[in-house]
Amino acid sequence: MEVRFPADYINSTQERVSLYSELDRTKTEESLMKFTDHLIDRFGPIPKQVNDLLNTVRLRWIAKDLGFEKILLRHHNMTAYFVSNQASKYYESPTYMQIMQYIMSHPKRTALKETNDKLQLTVKEVSTVTQALELLRDMSGIASQEI
DSSP states (O other): OOOSOOTTTSOOHHHHHHHHHHHHTOOSHHHHHHHHHHHHHHHOSOOHHHHHHHHHHHHHHHHHHHTEEEEEEETTEEEEEEOSOTTOGGGGSHHHHHHHHHHHHOTTTEEEEEETTEEEEEEESOOSHHHHHHHHHHHHTOOOOOO
């Protein structure tokens, strides 16, 4: 999976680094859409790698809102790591309960596991950033948007 600004899309290394920094400072969907429009105006249609990069930002936002500290996509599975502090009020929150509800309603696709005092959720059949984004939107109850 390539999640980046390809050199054949943005030739200058300095420009790519600058855009990565700008993208990292993007905090809302509205600002991400402006960033996307700016890319299209300057460099042309968005290639798949850049679309995946933009969706990775969205994925990070939703993951944080859901209480996941880290998300990994590999071997057609998504692994999400919950808040490390087991005494956190997060584990009593409606968000956590909503995720547990999702897990109970998808028992063949999901698995919870505790390793080294860290709780992690694995979801099968997640191969792309877009699939992971849709999964987290579904888990959070966010209506699917055009991505």
